[in-house]
Amino acid sequence: MAKRIKLGDVLQVLTSEGVSYAQVTHKHPEFGFLIRVFQGFYNQQPKDFSVVVAGGVQFSAFFVAQSAVNQGLVSVVVNVEIPEVLKSFPTFRARNGGAGGSLWLWDGTEFFRLERKLTTDELKYPTDGIISAPLLVERIENGYRAEFDENWT
Numbered sequence: 606m607a608k609r610i611k612l613g614d615v616l617q618v619l620t621s622e623g624v625s626y627a628q629v630t631h632k633h634p635e636f637g638f639l640i641r642v643f644q645g646f647y648n649q650q651p652k653d654f655s656v657v658v659a660g661g662v663q664f665s666a667f668f669v670a671q672s673a674v675n676q677g678l679v680s681v682v683v684n685v686e687i688p689e690v691l692k693s694f695p696t697f698r699a700r701n702g703g704a705g706g707s708l709w710l711w712d713g714t715e716f717f718r719l720e721r722k723l724t725t726d727e728l729k730y731p732t733d734g735i736i737s738a739p740l741l742v743e744r745i746e747n748g749y750r751a752e753f754d755e756n757w758t
Contacts, residue, residue, distance in 0.1 A: 610638060610671045613684045615654050618745060622646050625745045626682075628658050629670055630691050633713060636735055638670040641691055642745060654685045664751055665695055665731040668741060678738040698723060698751075699733040728752040 608614075610629055618625045623646030631639040644661040651657050673679045694713040700706045708719040711733060729752045736744070743749075 608674060608681050610674060610681070611684060613687050614670075614681045615658065615683050615685060616640065616670065616674075616679045617650075617682045618642075618679050618741060620646070620742050620746045622746050623648060624650075626651075626654070626657050627668075627679075627741075628685075628687065628691070630665075630687050631694055631713075633667065636667040638668055639665060639694075640668045640670060641665050642741070650682065654683045658685055658691070659688050662691070664744060664749055666741070666744075667733075667735040669735060669737060673738040673741075676738070679741075696727075696730050697733050698727060698730045725752075 612629055612632065614629045616627045616629065618627060625642065625646055627640040627642040629638050630641050633639060641658075641662045642664050643657055644663045670679070674681060697711045697713075699709040699711055699716070701709065708721075708723060710717045710719065710727070710730070729750075731751050732754060
């Protein structure tokens with residue numbers, strides 16, 4: 606039986622570019638596990654994962670972490686304390702009605718409709734939705750960042 610996911614778990618993601626790491630930082634009652642994917646690829650396992658999780662975040666996303674671990678698509682390598690900067694729940698952005706639809710911000714509890722375009726800082730907010738393991742790998746390999754998401758520019 607696979608390991609049960611806990612907050613602080615560091616996930617190892619194998620990609621065609623090398624090994625990448627993500628940390629489980631929150632669990633939302635509706636959307637499940639929120640992960641922070643860290644920048645960079647590794648040729649060998651780091652000795653100190655607290656250094657990895659203190660590094661730059663490439664993107665944040667809700668992810669089917671338990672299912673992916675159960676299927677052997679990602680693995681839990683260690684559990685380390687969540688860095689202070691990642692302990693607060695991020696604000697997400699959402700769009701209803703496809704391109705040109707209404708814009709919303711979500712703080713994990715409430716949605717706030719915007720009557721304006723997103724600011725440069727708001728374009729860096731993660732997008733809503735739950736991603737699969739194949740999409741996680743694709744985003745990591747392609748250097749995905751929320752602010753460059755072609756569905757939003």
